[in-house]
Amino acid sequence: MARWQPDAPGRLAAAALDLFEENGYENTTVIEIAERAGLTKSTFFRYFPDKREVLFGRGTVTGLLLEGIASAPPAAGPLDTVGNALDALGRTFFTADRREFSSRRQAVLSANAELREREALKRIDLTASMIEALTRRGTPDLTARVAAQLGALAWEIAFDQWIDADNSEDFGPLARQALIEVRTAGTLR
Amino acid sequence: MARWQPDAPGRLAAAALDLFEENGYENTTVIEIAERAGLTKSTFFRYFPDKREVLFGRGTVTGLLLEGIASAPPAAGPLDTVGNALDALGRTFFTADRREFSSRRQAVLSANAELREREALKRIDLTASMIEALTRRGTPDLTARVAAQLGALAWEIAFDQWIDADNSEDFGPLARQALIEVRTAGTLR
Numbered sequence: 001m002a003r004w005q006p007d008a009p010g011r012l013a014a015a016a017l018d019l020f021e022e023n024g025y026e027n028t029t030v031i032e033i034a035e036r037a038g039l040t041k042s043t044f045f046r047y048f049p050d051k052r053e054v055l056f057g058r059g060t061v062t063g064l065l066l067e068g069i070a071s072a073p074p075a076a077g078p079l080d081t082v083g084n085a086l087d088a089l090g091r092t093f094f095t096a097d098r099r100e101f102s103s104r105r106q107a108v109l110s111a112n113a114e115l116r117e118r119e120a121l122k123r124i125d126l127t128a129s130m131i132e133a134l135t136r137r138g139t140p141d142l143t144a145r146v147a148a149q150l151g152a153l154a155w156e157i158a159f160d161q162w163i164d165a166d167n168s169e170d171f172g173p174l175a176r177q178a179l180i181e182v183r184t185a186g187t188l189r
Numbered sequence: 190m191a192r193w194q195p196d197a198p199g200r201l202a203a204a205a206l207d208l209f210e211e212n213g214y215e216n217t218t219v220i221e222i223a224e225r226a227g228l229t230k231s232t233f234f235r236y237f238p239d240k241r242e243v244l245f246g247r248g249t250v251t252g253l254l255l256e257g258i259a260s261a262p263p264a265a266g267p268l269d270t271v272g273n274a275l276d277a278l279g280r281t282f283f284t285a286d287r288r289e290f291s292s293r294r295q296a297v298l299s300a301n302a303e304l305r306e307r308e309a310l311k312r313i314d315l316t317a318s319m320i321e322a323l324t325r326r327g328t329p330d331l332t333a334r335v336a337a338q339l340g341a342l343a344w345e346i347a348f349d350q351w352i353d354a355d356n357s358e359d360f361g362p363l364a365r366q367a368l369i370e371v372r373t374a375g376t377l378r
Contacts (some may be wrong), residue, residue, distance in 0.1 A: 149333065188266050
């Protein structure tokens with residue numbers, strides 16, 4: 001039996017990112033990723049079903065987002081609730097020490113159709129999770145669907161700004177500002 | 190060389206839908222679909238790269254949507270422009286004679302993870318096309334992104350209503366009504 005490996009998924013993701021940058025996603029194998037991380041292939045498959053998943057974590061972001069929605073003040077409206085969740089994500093996940101990794105990861109995703117597809121599906125899952133969490137707070141279905149879509153869009157905008165080398169603001173405030181802009185744009189005829 | 194076959198893609202889609210309903214998506218082969226349609230395997234591959242694509246047409250809906258956006262009155266706001274495009278789609282594509290096929294197709298998609306994934310990606314492509322078409326009309330980027338997301342949501346809502354056996358309204362009016370509801374929901378705090 002393999003010993004427990006501290007932060008094996010994080011080390012695998014970091015190794016994969018290095019290799020994808022160096023040799024391209026298509027030319028990198030799971031064995032190479034495991035070796036670079038100083039781990040075995042079977043450890044890789046304990047955490048990820050295949051190569052495509054290695055940069056997509058295992059639900060951490062979804063969990064934080066759902067907690068953020070559930071813990072918003074009861075009186076908060078649906079968009080403020082989503083803003084609360086994005087704030088929480090900025091405090092605990094999209095932190096300054098993660099910015100460089102996130103930026104490099106995004107460049108790798110953008111360069112590969114299969115990874116872009118995986119990312120798009122992840123966004124859809126996240127939106128569905130937000131809708132469910134909002135509905136659980138009593139938000140009517142249609143409102144929850146609109147708030148989740150606008151929230152996902154604000155997230156995308158804030159994330160692009162946050163990983164920009166010229167940016168020095170934190171993710172949370174960028175997301176709050178993006179939500180305001182998105183809401184304003186949505187009131188147009 | 191095979192002769193030209195009238196509406197080969199339509200016949201292949203109809204045959205595929207029958208077989209997916211009868212035997213399941215996983216248990217149906219491209220050869221079976223072609224045979225049921227009275228066509229050859231090579232004709233199938235002239236129109237579709239693989240089995241997963243056979244229920245997804247070849248850009249017809251996207252083309253109609255983009256035409257609808259481009260042909261909206263110049264003074265129309267972004268959401269009215271999207272409404273114009275959904276109306277056009279209702280007049281030319283989601284017509285009464287297509288309702289039963291659309292409803293059966295949706296049931297097959299919902300029952301299969303691979304097809305649901307394909308559908309989700311198609312929605313993302315459609316949203317990207319709407320953003321591009323709106324931007325070409327001079328809609329600012331952020332506004333175009335919001336309008337396209339709200340438009341996609343209104344489409345989804347209207348489509349679900351339209352394929353419902355109890356519904357007797359046309360797709361266009363349902364989409365217009367859904368757009369109004371979606372916009373209202375988006376103004377919440």
